[in-house]
Amino acid sequence: xxxxxxxxxxxxxxxxxxxxxxxxxxxxxxxxxxxxxxxxxxxxxxxxxxxxxxxxxxxxxxxxxxxxxxxxxxxxxxxxxxxxxxxxxxxxxxxxxxxxxxxxxxxxxxxxxxxxxxxxxxxxxxxxxxxxxxxxxxxxxxxxxxxxxxxxxxxxxxxxxxxxxxxxxxxxxxxxxxxxxxxxxxxxxxxxxxxxxxxxxxxxxxxxxxxxxxxxxxxxxxxxxxxxxxxxxxxxxxxxxxxxxxxxxxxxxxxxxxxxxxxxxxxxxxxxxxxxxxxxxxxxxxxxxxxxxxxxxxxxxxxxxxxxxxxxxxxxxxxxxxxxxxxxxxxxxxxxxxxxxxxxxxxxxxxxxxxxxxxxxxxxxxxxxxxxxxxxxxxxxxxxxxxxxxxxxxxxxxxxxxxxxxxxxxxxxxxxxxxxxxxxxxxxxxxxxxxxxxxxxxxxxxxxxxxxxxxxxxxxxxxxx
Ligand code: ARG
Numbered sequence: 001x002x003x004x005x006x007x008x009x010x011x012x013x014x015x016x017x018x019x020x021x022x023x024x025x026x027x028x029x030x031x032x033x034x035x036x037x038x039x040x041x042x043x044x045x046x047x048x049x050x051x052x053x054x055x056x057x058x059x060x061x062x063x064x065x066x067x068x069x070x071x072x073x074x075x076x077x078x079x080x081x082x083x084x085x086x087x088x089x090x091x092x093x094x095x096x097x098x099x100x101x102x103x104x105x106x107x108x109x110x111x112x113x114x115x116x117x118x119x120x121x122x123x124x125x126x127x128x129x130x131x132x133x134x135x136x137x138x139x140x141x142x143x144x145x146x147x148x149x150x151x152x153x154x155x156x157x158x159x160x161x162x163x164x165x166x167x168x169x170x171x172x173x174x175x176x177x178x179x180x181x182x183x184x185x186x187x188x189x190x191x192x193x194x195x196x197x198x199x200x201x202x203x204x205x206x207x208x209x210x211x212x213x214x215x216x217x218x219x220x221x222x223x224x225x226x227x228x229x230x231x232x233x234x235x236x237x238x239x240x241x242x243x244x245x246x247x248x249x250x251x252x253x254x255x256x257x258x259x260x261x262x263x264x265x266x267x268x269x270x271x272x273x274x275x276x277x278x279x280x281x282x283x284x285x286x287x288x289x290x291x292x293x294x295x296x297x298x299x300x301x302x303x304x305x306x307x308x309x310x311x312x313x314x315x316x317x318x319x320x321x322x323x324x325x326x327x328x329x330x331x332x333x334x335x336x337x338x339x340x341x342x343x344x345x346x347x348x349x350x351x352x353x354x355x356x357x358x359x360x361x362x363x364x365x366x367x368x369x370x371x372x373x374x375x376x377x378x379x380x381x382x383x384x385x386x387x388x389x390x391x392x393x394x395x396x397x398x399x400x401x402x403x404x405x406x407x408x409x410x411x412x413x414x415x416x417x418x419x420x421x422x423x424x425x426x427x428x429x430x431x432x433x434x435x436x437x438x439x440x441x442x443x444x445x446x447x448x449x450x451x452x453x454x455x456x457x458x459x460x461x462x463x464x465x
Pocket of ligand 1 (some may be wrong): 029033089095115116119324327328
């Protein structure tokens with residue numbers, strides 16, 4: 001037994017030895033949970049007001065606490081606060097400093113509260129704020145896609161399946177596909193926010209408290225629409241973080257898919273788009289290089305975000321009720337995902353402003369590759385040829401073209417009629433790229449009339465245009 005016990009620690013009373021230095025280093029979370037300081041202080045303010053209302057604190061004690069917390073908040077904000085790793089986390093660093101500032105009143109703040117419900121509250125307050133910020137970033141990004149769709153509304157390009165030219169589409173239709181993905185991402189975040197927005201304080205360590213607290217009051221103070229129901233669930237529930245990370249993963253995956261398209265499209269092979277120099281970097285050895293590093297990094301960072309989701313699920317799997325210290329491992333993945341997704345969203349939105357599409361190249365690319373073969377098949381269907389037969393007829397025509405090094409549009413009526421007698425003079429409209437695009441008038445199709453409607457709806461949704 002050493003001389004000095006750990007009476008300096010808020011939990012030190014029952015200890016007869018000082019913790020070893022490596023125990024302190026290993027258990028400390030202050031270097032990352034410092035991010036929660038505003039939320040921790042907001043929670044403590046609401047808790048102190050509630051304790052005073054319930055007669056558990058005098059008005060003077062409450063005022064001292066609020067004054068002390070205000071000073072601490074200012075000190076942290078201005079970088080004057082002295083963080084002590086031996087006090088483990090943000091909760092104990094703030095509480096201990098408060099006691100040093102105001103004495104006994106500070107020692108009453110933790111009445112009816114545990115760090116287990118406190119940390120749950122802090123994370124909920126934090127994520128509530130981050131969700132709102134992400135929703136704004138997503139909206140800005142959507143505006144970028146919709147703006148580009150408006151600018152290039154009638155530009156035609158090849159649509160791909162299997163990365164093989166498939167059917168001609170409008171570039172605006174392609175861009176609006178991303179508007180849709182990010183619209184769903186916003187819905188997912190908004191839905192997740194409902195389960196984040198539940199007030200956990202009052203669950204205490206795990207079983208609730210016998211002290212006469214008022215949880216509804218705290219919920220109102222902190223603007224929560226509901227309080228949590230089961231105290232044991234409350235201190236062990238991290239579902240809302242898993243949902244948040246799942247939503248973040250999908251956002252980053254969507255960004256990554258678009259990034260991949262940009263990398264392809266900016267290549268010399270495609271030359272569909274030029275990315276402004278201000279978003280590109282060069283090579284240290286090859287003087288001619290201009291590399292799309294931003295989209296590449298965004299694509300690469302999807303690994304981190306999906307990794308964060310996996311990390312948290314793995315932490316949770318097999319955890320018995322209720323709070324276990326493993327749960328401290330929930331924070332770094334969440335913080336990293338917030339940073340990565342926020343930066344990636346903001347950068348992609350900026351990047352959209354630096355894209356110049358090459359209308360000529362896009363349109364040229366629709367001329368080769370039999371992009372209107374399906375249109376010819378559909379034409380035959382309209383002439384009462386069963387679709388399977390029509391498919392085979394056009395297949396033979398394509399094989400003929402390949403042999404002759406021709407496109408379908410190069411064939412004259414006589415040549416076409418070798419494959420089917422149902423083909424008439426009106427076929428040439430169908431074989432044109434513009435005709436093909438504009439024939440796809442099914443709801444949500446690429447015909448200009450449909451895309452005009454979709455674009456107008458998106459602009460209304462975003463309050464632009
Ligand atoms: N730093 C801890 C965490 O992040 C706070 C809760 C600690 N609770 C406890 N019983 N040791 O989870």
